Structure formats: structure tokens, C-alpha cells
Amino acid sequence: MIRFDNVDKVYGSGHHALKNVSFHLKKGEMAFLTGHSGAGKSTLLKLIALLERPTNGNVFINGHSLNTVTRRHIPYVRRDIGIIFQDHRLLTDRPVFDNVALPMVIEGYSHQEIRRRVAAALDKVGLLDKARLLPSMLSGGEQQRVGIARAVVNKPPIILADEPTGNLDPALSMEILRLFEEFNRVDVAVLIATHDLGLIARMRYRTLTLREGQMFNDGLAAEPSL
Numbered sequence: 001m002i003r004f005d006n007v008d009k010v011y012g013s014g015h016h017a018l019k020n021v022s023f024h025l026k027k028g029e030m031a032f033l034t035g036h037s038g039a040g041k042s043t044l045l046k047l048i049a050l051l052e053r054p055t056n057g058n059v060f061i062n063g064h065s066l067n068t069v070t071r072r073h074i075p076y077v078r079r080d081i082g083i084i085f086q087d088h089r090l091l092t093d094r095p096v097f098d099n100v101a102l103p104m105v106i107e108g109y110s111h112q113e114i115r116r117r118v119a120a121a122l123d124k125v126g127l128l129d130k131a132r133l134l135p136s137m138l139s140g141g142e143q144q145r146v147g148i149a150r151a152v153v154n155k156p157p158i159i160l161a162d163e164p165t166g167n168l169d170p171a172l173s174m175e176i177l178r179l180f181e182e183f184n185r186v187d188v189a190v191l192i193a194t195h196d197l198g199l200i201a202r203m204r205y206r207t208l209t210l211r212e213g214q215m216f217n218d219g220l221a222a223e224p225s226l
């Protein structure tokens, strides 16, 4: 589903953020991506979402090289990817419903289809009764779940999450992770960047560990001393 072949990323500043990174995340696989601050986690996610391009090497989604995707075709690739950010990036002046509907509005779906799919996504994250509220009226955990509903409303086969539990307490973090597990159970590939080694240890999923831009470990969680 997602394959990195010897990927390097050197930013314009000259900083070598990723060095010869290779891995393969299969269809329906769930994994954590971890490493120290500045190790390259966000850079790796950005390469998958075509927010950045590799300097060397190749990123493949479903066997298609992203190197061949022109600017015009980026939206078609992004359609397959739901992205969740730590700060959820919700529109504060729009109700929950509108926030979740946004990707479908952009895609030009009918009102009827939008109502149906947004209700299904909100139901999935347990927020159907809060559809008319503004994000500021919700707790941090609820706001994060709105971000998740927005990311999955188009039913993407890939979910990327960048520190999705960063501001949440352990119980709420676990709730969010359980949601990802539910999507994963219906064959969605999930890649979660996180610093939270406690959470990783509890979940026992494959863990990709970056260290100074290199793939330092790929397996179960590396030692917490990292």
C-alpha cells in the first residue's frame, strides 16, 4: 500500500531530514512511526501526502510511483489519504457537521450523499448528537474525533496521523487509538506518528523508529531510552 525505496529528503536549507529510508506498509496494516523530535516523522508523512517531494528514491502508493504524479494530479492521490493532525485544524466558525463535510463539498458530492456520509462518520466517532455545535463547544478529545471523522468521511484506504494524541490524557489517547483499530479492521492502512512510547508499548503494533533521519528499527517498539 505504502512503499519507500531508499528515500532521501534534503530540505532547501540543506538539512538532510531523511536518509535512505525503506519500508513497506501493506494494505490493511497498522503501524506506529516514532523517533526523537526532529527525527523526520512529519517529513515522512508529508512525502506520502505529497506535501513534500523526495530528493532521491521513490515513494509508491498502491504500486504507483509518486515521482510521476504531476501537480495537477496531486488531488487524485490525496483522495486516497485521510490525514489527522495533532492540532486538528478545524474551522472554528463552522459547526462540526460542516467541518466533516468539507472534503466531500470540495469533491462536489450531492447534498444527500454528504448528509448520509457525514452522519455515518460522526456516528462512527460517537459525535452524531454534536453535529450542530461549534468546535469550541467540544472537549479536546471530541475535537480530535471531529478531525478523525473529517479524515475518514471519504473512506480513504490510507490514514496518516501526526501526533493524534499529543494533547490528550492516557484514557482519551487510548480511545483515539481504538478508533484507528476499528478503521484498520476494515482493511484501512494506518500510520501513526507519535512520541508516546507508553501508548506504543501498550498496543504492540509494528513500530518504525527513525533516528536522525534513518530507519533505526522496524519491528515491535524499540527501547524507550531512544
Ligand SMILES: Nc1ncnc2c1ncn2[C@@H]1O[C@H](COP(=O)(O)OP(=O)(O)OP(=O)(O)O)[C@@H](O)[C@H]1O
Pocket: 011, 012, 013, 015, 016, 017, 035, 036, 037, 038, 039, 040, 041, 042, 043, 044
Ligand atoms: N520545511 C523545512 N525546511 C527546512 N528544514 C525542515 C523543514 N521541515 C522540517 N525540517 C527539518 O527536518 C528535520 C525533521 O523534521 P520533522 O518535522 O520531519 O521531524 P519530526 O520527527 O516530525 O519532529 P517532531 O517530533 O518534533 O515533530 C528537523 O530538523 C526539521 O528542522
